[in-house]
Amino acid sequence: MREEMDVHLARSTERFMARGMSEPEARLAAQREFGNVEYLQELSRDVRGGAWVASVLSDAGFALRHYLRTPLATITILLLLVLGIGVNTGLFAVVHSQLTAPPPGVPDDDALVRIRGTWRMAERAHLFRRGLSYPEIFAYREHPDVIAGVAAWTISRAVLEGAFSEWPVPVTVHYIDNGYFELLGVRPQIGGTAALRSGIPAAIIGDGLWRRHFVGSQDLVGRLIRLNGVAVSVAGVGPADFRGAEGLGTGLHVWLPLGARPAVEGGSSNDTVRSSLPETNAAPSSFALSSPDSTLFTAVARLAEGASLERANALARSISDRFAAATTDPPRGEISADVVPLRNSNAYPGGEDWAEIGAVALLALFVLLITCTNVGGLLVGLSVRRRREIGMRLSLGASRGRLIRQLVTETVVLAVAAGGLVLGVIWVLSENFGSRVAGPGVAIEWPAVGFGVALAVVAGVVFGLAPAFHATRAGLSRTVQDSGSLISASESRLHKGLVVTQIALAQPLLAALAALVLFIAAEWMAHPSREVHEQVVSLEMVGTGGSSPDDLRSALTRFARRLETLPEVVSVVPQASSYRVYNVAVSPSDVVPGRPTAPFMVREQEAPPGYFRLMEIPITRGRRFERGLDSAATSIIVASDLARELWGNANPLGRRLVHVGERGGNEEVAGVVVGVVDEAQAGPSRTANGQTRIFVPHVRVPGGLLVRIRSAAAQAIPLLRSIATTEVPEMPVSTAETMASIATRQRAQMTQAGTAVSAGGLLVLFLAALGLYAVLAFTVGQRKREIGVRAALGAGHGRIVSAFFLRGLKMTAVGLGIGLPLSIMSLHFISEAFGYRGVPLPILVGIVAVMVLAVSCLATWIPARRAARVSPMSALRVE
Amino acid sequence: MPPHNIPVLQGTLDLIVLQLLQAEPTNGYDLTLRIQAITDDVLDVNAGSLYPALYRLESRGMVRSEWEETDARRRAKVYGLTASGRKHLVEERQKWSLYTKALAAILAEGS
Numbered sequence: 001m002r003e004e005m006d007v008h009l010a011r012s013t014e015r016f017m018a019r020g021m022s023e024p025e026a027r028l029a030a031q032r033e034f035g036n037v038e039y040l041q042e043l044s045r046d047v048r049g050g051a052w053v054a055s056v057l058s059d060a061g062f063a064l065r066h067y068l069r070t071p072l073a074t075i076t077i078l079l080l081l082v083l084g085i086g087v088n089t090g091l092f093a094v095v096h097s098q099l100t101a102p103p104p105g106v107p108d109d110d111a112l113v114r115i116r117g118t119w120r121m122a123e124r125a126h127l128f129r130r131g132l133s134y135p136e137i138f139a140y141r142e143h144p145d146v147i148a149g150v151a152a153w154t155i156s157r158a159v160l161e162g163a164f165s166e167w168p169v170p171v172t173v174h175y176i177d178n179g180y181f182e183l184l185g186v187r188p189q190i191g192g193t194a195a196l197r198s199g200i201p202a203a204i205i206g207d208g209l210w211r212r213h214f215v216g217s218q219d220l221v222g223r224l225i226r227l228n229g230v231a232v233s234v235a236g237v238g239p240a241d242f243r244g245a246e247g248l249g250t251g252l253h254v255w256l257p258l259g260a261r262p263a264v265e266g267g268s269s270n271d272t273v274r275s276s277l278p279e280t281n282a283a284p285s286s287f288a289l290s291s292p293d294s295t296l297f298t299a300v301a302r303l304a305e306g307a308s309l310e311r312a313n314a315l316a317r318s319i320s321d322r323f324a325a326a327t328t329d330p331p332r333g334e335i336s337a338d339v340v341p342l343r344n345s346n347a348y349p350g351g352e353d354w355a356e357i358g359a360v361a362l363l364a365l366f367v368l369l370i371t372c373t374n375v376g377g378l379l380v381g382l383s384v385r386r387r388r389e390i391g392m393r394l395s396l397g398a399s400r401g402r403l404i405r406q407l408v409t410e411t412v413v414l415a416v417a418a419g420g421l422v423l424g425v426i427w428v429l430s431e432n433f434g435s436r437v438a439g440p441g442v443a444i445e446w447p448a449v450g451f452g453v454a455l456a457v458v459a460g461v462v463f464g465l466a467p468a469f470h471a472t473r474a475g476l477s478r479t480v481q482d483s484g485s486l487i488s489a490s491e492s493r494l495h496k497g498l499v500v501t502q503i504a505l506a507q508p509l510l511a512a513l514a515a516l517v518l519f520i521a522a523e524w525m526a527h528p529s530r531e532v533h534e535q536v537v538s539l540e541m542v543g544t545g546g547s548s549p550d551d552l553r554s555a556l557t558r559f560a561r562r563l564e565t566l567p568e569v570v571s572v573v574p575q576a577s578s579y580r581v582y583n584v585a586v587s588p589s590d591v592v593p594g595r596p597t598a599p600f601m602v603r604e605q606e607a608p609p610g611y612f613r614l615m616e617i618p619i620t621r622g623r624r625f626e627r628g629l630d631s632a633a634t635s636i637i638v639a640s641d642l643a644r645e646l647w648g649n650a651n652p653l654g655r656r657l658v659h660v661g662e663r664g665g666n667e668e669v670a671g672v673v674v675g676v677v678d679e680a681q682a683g684p685s686r687t688a689n690g691q692t693r694i695f696v697p698h699v700r701v702p703g704g705l706l707v708r709i710r711s712a713a714a715q716a717i718p719l720l721r722s723i724a725t726t727e728v729p730e731m732p733v734s735t736a737e738t739m740a741s742i743a744t745r746q747r748a749q750m751t752q753a754g755t756a757v758s759a760g761g762l763l764v765l766f767l768a769a770l771g772l773y774a775v776l777a778f779t780v781g782q783r784k785r786e787i788g789v790r791a792a793l794g795a796g797h798g799r800i801v802s803a804f805f806l807r808g809l810k811m812t813a814v815g816l817g818i819g820l821p822l823s824i825m826s827l828h829f830i831s832e833a834f835g836y837r838g839v840p841l842p843i844l845v846g847i848v849a850v851m852v853l854a855v856s857c858l859a860t861w862i863p864a865r866r867a868a869r870v871s872p873m874s875a876l877r878v879e
Numbered sequence: 880m881p882p883h884n885i886p887v888l889q890g891t892l893d894l895i896v897l898q899l900l901q902a903e904p905t906n907g908y909d910l911t912l913r914i915q916a917i918t919d920d921v922l923d924v925n926a927g928s929l930y931p932a933l934y935r936l937e938s939r940g941m942v943r944s945e946w947e948e949t950d951a952r953r954r955a956k957v958y959g960l961t962a963s964g965r966k967h968l969v970e971e972r973q974k975w976s977l978y979t980k981a982l983a984a985i986l987a988e989g990s
Contacts, residue, residue, distance in 0.1 A: 004956045008908045008926060011953075035927040 005037055056409060063410035070382070074414070077378050080767070081418035081460055084371025087763075089422055089452035091364035096448035098345035098360075105242025107185045112342040113309070114245075115140065115150065115299040115316060118349050120334040127349045130335065131295035136323040140301060146315050150301040151177040151184075153245070158264060159542045159734040160254065162225035163213035167721060170540070170734035171209060171252045173227065174244050175261040183302055184245060191221040191236020196257050202235040203227070203260075206253030210237045213252070227254065228542055229730065230264045245300045247344045258289065292326040300342060312339040359512070359830070363760075366509045368456055370502055370764065372463035374771045377498040379411065379464060381778040383471030390471055404468045411464025415457040422453055470494045495778075496811055499771050503815025503852060506768035508826035511848045513761035515830045518844070520754040524747055525684065532616045533739035537713045537720060538575065541704040541731040552731060556702050559728045563707060566723075568716055570708040571614045576606035577703020581691060584670045587656040592647045599660040600692055602670070607637065607695040614708045617682045622653045622675035625697035636671030637695040642685035643676050652676060657694070671696065704733075713738045765855050773859040776808050780867045792872040800868045808860030815856075816849055823848060884923045892924065892932045894975060897960065897968040900942060904959030907933060933958055941967050 012030030017023060031037075067074040102108050115137070117130035137152040153176040159168040181193045181204070188204055195202035203225070205214070214220055223234045243253055256264065303312060320337035340346050383390070390403060426449055541556070560572040585599040609627040612619060620640055629635075636657070643652040652673045659668045671694060679685065685693050709716045717736045724733045780787070787800060827841045887895065899905070899913055907930055914924045936942045941964030947957050960968070 003954070004907065005926070005930070007906070007953065007955055011908045033925070035925060040927050040930060 001041055002037075005034070005040065009034055009037075056405075059406045059409040060413055062406065063413045066410065067414070073378070073382055077375055077414055078418055078421075080371055080375050080378070080770075081415060082421050083763070083767075084368055084375075085415075085418050085453060085456040085460070086422045086425065088364045088368045088371075088456045089426070089449055091360050091367070092452035092455070093448050095361050095364070096452075099343065100448075101344050102342050103243065103245055103247030103344050105186060105239045106245065106247075106342065109185055109302075110341065111148075111303045112184065113301050113303055113312060113339050114342050114346065115301055116338050116340065116347075116349050117295070117320065118336045118338060120336075129348045132297045132299055132337070133292045133295050133323060133327075134289045134297055135292050135326075136319060136337075137297055137299045139319045139322070140299070140315070143315055145304055146307045146311050148302045148304040148307075149179060149183045150299055151180040152258070152297040152299045153177065153180060154258075154261070154296040154298070155244075155246075156261075156265060157542060157734070158228045158254070159732045160209075160213075160225055160227055160252075161229075161732065162223070163209075164215055164217070165213050167736075168732045168734060169209070169213050169252060170542070171227075171254050173264065174253060174255045175258045176255050177258055180245075180255070180300075184300065186239060186242055188236035189239050190218065191234070193235065195233065195235035196255075201230065201232045201260055201263075202257075203232045204236045204238050204255040205234060206238045206243065206255075207240045209252035209254065227256070228264045229732070230260070232256065232260070232264075245342065246298065246347045292323050298347075301339070309339060309341070315339075362826075362829075363509065363512070366505055367764070368459055370505050370509070370767050372459050373498045373502045373505070374767050374774075375460060376463040376467055377495055377502070377771050378774055379467040380470055380495045380498065381774060383407065383467050387471065394472065400472045403472045404465075407468035407471060408461065408464055411468070412457075412461050415460035415464070418460070419453040419457045423449070466494055466498075499811050500815040500818065502768050502771040503812055503856065504819035504822065506764050507816070507819030507848055507852055508822040509764050510761055510851065511823040511845060512826045512830050513757050513764070514844060514848055515827055516757045517754055517761070520750050520757065522684075523687070524750045524754070530616075530681070532708075533743055535570075535709050535711070535713050536614065536739040537707045537709060537717060538735070538737060538739055538742060539704045539707060539720060539724070539733050540575075540577070540735045541724070541728070542734050553702055555728045555731050556705060559724060559731070560705055562723060562727050563705070563720065566719075568710050570710055571610055572705050572707050573608050573610040573614055574699045574702045575704050575706050576699045577701050579606065580604045580700075582670070583660040584657040585660045586646055587658045587669070590647075590655040592650045595646055595648055601690060602657070602694050603687070603691040604696045605693050606697075606699045608697055608699050611695075611706070612637075612677060614706060615681075617677050619675050620678050621651075622673070624675060625695075630674070630697035634669050634671050635674040635697055637675040637677055638673055639677050639679040639682045639685040639693065641679040642692060642694070643673070645685075706739075714741070765851070768852065769855045769859040772808060772811065772856055773863060776804060776860055776863040777866070779807070780804065780863045783867075787867055788872040797868045801864045804864035804867045805857075805860050808856065808864070812853060812856040812860070816852060819852075820845065820849070884920055886923050887928065891975070892928060893936060894968070894971045895922075895924070896929070896932055896936060897941065897964055897971065900958055900960050901965065901968055904957050906955040906957050908955075910958075936964065940964075 009027075009030050012033055013023070013026045016026035016029045019026075021029060034040075102112065106112070115132065117132045117136075119128045119130040131154075132152070134152060137150060140147045140150045153174050156173050156175070158171055158173045160171045161168045163169050176196075178197055181187070181196075189207070190210075191204070193204065196204070205220075205225075210216060210220065220234050221236060224231055225234060226232070238253070238255065243251075244255075301312075303309070316337040316339050320335060324335040338349060340349075393403060394400065556574055560574070563569050563572050581601060581603050583599045584602050586595070586597055588597075591597050607625065609625045609630065612624050619637075621643075622637070625635060625637065638646075638652065646652070647655060653675075655673050657670045657673075659670045677695070682695075683693075687693065707713070707716075707720060717738075721733050721736055724731070790800065823845045824841065827844060831841065895914065896910065899910060899917075905913070907926070910933075911924055911926065911929055914922055933942065933944075937944060937958070941961055942958045943961050944956050944958045946954055949955050
């Protein structure tokens with residue numbers, strides 16, 4: 001615009017000069033003829049609709065000057081916004097990552113899908129994951145119009161020797177189909193996958209394993225390692241972050257061809273026929289690969305071009321129906337399969353992941369709402385302080401809309417500043433710690449972060465609208481009237497409403513966090529730390545290739561006998577590598593009137609003869625398990641708390657538990673009680689996720705030994721390892737640590753989780769308390785003259801304090817009442833999602849309400865005390 | 880004696896601009912000169928009225944503009960009609976024609 005007008009002026013000047021004027025005269029004449037350039041530019045801007053831009057920029061400048069004049073309030077609001085936006089954005093990024101991100105290290109590809117076996121029990125609605133058989137997965141290859149490629153895998157544990165470490169390393173082994181890496185679009189960062197198909201036993205090792213136990217060596221390809229004693233050549237190193245198509249935890253991973261499984265798994269596998277390496281897809285020969293009953297596998301596939309998920313799901317259902325009919329021992333219930341996009345969060349059907357994602361999303365929403373109501377309350381308070389200025393501007397002709405726009409612009413400036421700070425912090429964190437700063441499996445993706453910040457900023461602005469409307473409702477006359485009067489205007493309903501909302505919203509959040517803390521605490525208490533743990537070593541051992549289960553059992557027995565000859569060893573018992581979980585109920589003939597009869601889920605803890613003596617767990621009734629007497633029988637031992645719960649004061653010995661649901665009817669005996677142990681030493685029977693421990697005498701699949709040492713067990717570990725190396729080379733020790741060390745590690749993880757959740761709870765309480773304190777403190781400030789008058793007229797200290805204290809309590813009570821049903825809903829959700837069965841829900845709701853009340857009382861008491869200290873003289877002088 | 884130089888009647892500037900731009904796309908300065916030349920200096924259209932009118936018509940999509948280099952090696956912003964502008968010009972000319980006929984009829988009645 002300016003250039004155009006300059007051109008016009010220049011040509012006018014030339015025209016006047018052509019008439020004989022001098023240049024200065026011509027220029028002056030041209031300007032006179034043209035008119036006021038600045039005014040014309042502004043007029044033109046208005047015509048083009050650009051006036052509002054200048055106006056908004058002017059408002060933003062005013063906002064900045066205003067905030068610089070009130071630094072304390074500005075910093076408080078900014079910090080609150082940064083906190084709320086930051087937490088919300090972080091949680092949103094987690095949810096987004098879980099919902100949309102593929103497993104770590106796998107490229108985002110819409111054609112990649114999971115094939116999931118599903119199973120639903122007849123009696124319950126939950127959908128469980130079931131393994132697929134290899135023939136079932138192979139059947140997908142017969143439909144290339146729907147499925148362009150499919151790859152199966154199964155996972156196990158093994159012991160790796162040949163790493164740059166003193167002892168063998170326990171690893172997670174993925175036995176994979178040919179073409180697994182190619183189908184996923186994953187390329188090793190070192191080496192390649194060709195060797196996996198070459199016929200030579202070869203493995204790809206994971207990035208974590210490579211860095212930790214091979215010191216990131218670049219000369220690894222071709223190096224020989226041993227997995228469960230089987231020699232394997234390293235073909236390459238997987239990409240950073242990649243942990244397989246299931247995105248498993250932070251363990252150490254190795255990928256082997258499926259054909260290597262019989263040799264490496266050896267006696268611990270289900271194979272009855274051993275096959276030689278490698279297996280080809282065309283001719284599966286071993287039991288595990290050929291039988292529809294061997295449901296070991298999981299699968300990932302690539303959709304054919306043009307094929308939809310609906311067609312793939314229809315195919316999955318028809319194939320699962322065909323193979324369900326082919327199994328020799330189908331479980332009760334509904335067998336099916338589904339096909340879903342390959343995401344980090346959907347390895348399991350049935351809602352477990354959705355529950356966690358839903359919980360995180362709700363948490364984010366509540367945090368945002370609490371922050372916004374807090375900020376809204378502070379803004380209302382600040383705008384009331386400016387009521388004279390606002391009233392004056394309204395009287396001078398400013399429209400209400402114009403003022404509202406200015407106040408909203410001020411909120412936008414704050415919200416955008418807070419959003420910018422959050423983005424800056426995230427950028428710094430991700431530059432220093434990488435995109436996985438939020439933890440493994442959670443990627444910080446900038447579109448998601450940007451969306452999260454924008455959403456929070458918009459929410460902040462929306463909540464700023466209410467204070468803006470509220471501030472502009474009174475005109476100058478009302479403002480002057482209020483300021484001249486000795487009696488202040490009544491408290492704003494909006495202000496009170498915002499505080500009540502904060503208190504109401506804080507409750508369900510606190511209730512959920514409290515339930516999580518109790519869940520973690522229950523798990524913590526289930527792992528009591530005892531002196532005897534310092535003297536017990538847990539040796540985890542894995543069978544190597546070529547050994548049958550009986551071979552391994554006899555090897556362990558041989559090893560145990562050898563250890564018992566050592567002077568420092570007190571006793572040795574085998575330990576299990578797995579446990580069973582199933583539903584039971586008290587046998588109808590053993591029910592005690594008034595005691596529960598409903599079915600419950602038990603988890604077997606294998607405690608072979610000698611276990612309780614080794615662990616110094618006293619038997620309070622009946623007897624311990626005895627060799628020869630209990631090995632084949634259905635004897636069980638229960639802890640004293642379970643015996644009390646099921647049978648009260650009646651004698652529990654000889655009473656029976658029977659199987660319920662699944663494969664059994666109500667008559668098959670699951671266990672007969674032969675003894676009761678002290679729960680204080682054995683740990684509580686009930687776990688936080690609702691399972692109940694019972695002790696059984698047999699070890700189905702031996703996974704190592706528990707060794708009791710006379711003195712400190714940690715020092716005996718190297719000796720035990722070296723004896724194992726010579727005595728039982730077919731069962732290398734994968735881990736050797738004291739029970740104390742295991743308990744310490746487990747408790748540390750729980751402590752960490754509990755601390756994080758508790759910190760979240762404290763933050764929520766702090767925000768709610770801050771809001772309540774702010775409104776009451778502000779009210780005290782506003783009512784200073786009134787308080788001065790009351791004090792001058794003789795009102796006592798106590799009366800003034802109680803007046804304000806009760807005012808705050810009233811708001812708290814209303815907030816508690818509204819928040820109560822929300823708390824109950826929140827706890828119900830948590831207990832369903834996480835199987836929490838701890839403190840009864842009504843008690844937990846009550847505890848949270850008391851906590852909120854206590855904090856509210858404190859937040860109310862402090863400004864109430866301030867009110868009582870107001871001097872009548874200084875209050876009446878305030879203008 | 881009638882005044883030699885009269886201001887443009889309100890509401891007619893858009894019609895004038897559209898008509899002249901239809902004849903030939905041009906810049907704002909040449910447009911003022913052309914109005915003076917065609918009306919023999921009777922109509923007084925200054926920059927303060929013309930440029931807002933041009934920008935208004937441009938924001939309504941009736942004219943478009945682009946910077947060009949003139950013969951005198953000077954940059955100038957040249958305005959031209961759009962299809963919507965041509966259509967609007969036809970409508971305005973019809974309205975003006977009806978108006979002037981009605982006005983003429985009234986003036987003829989009195990004399």
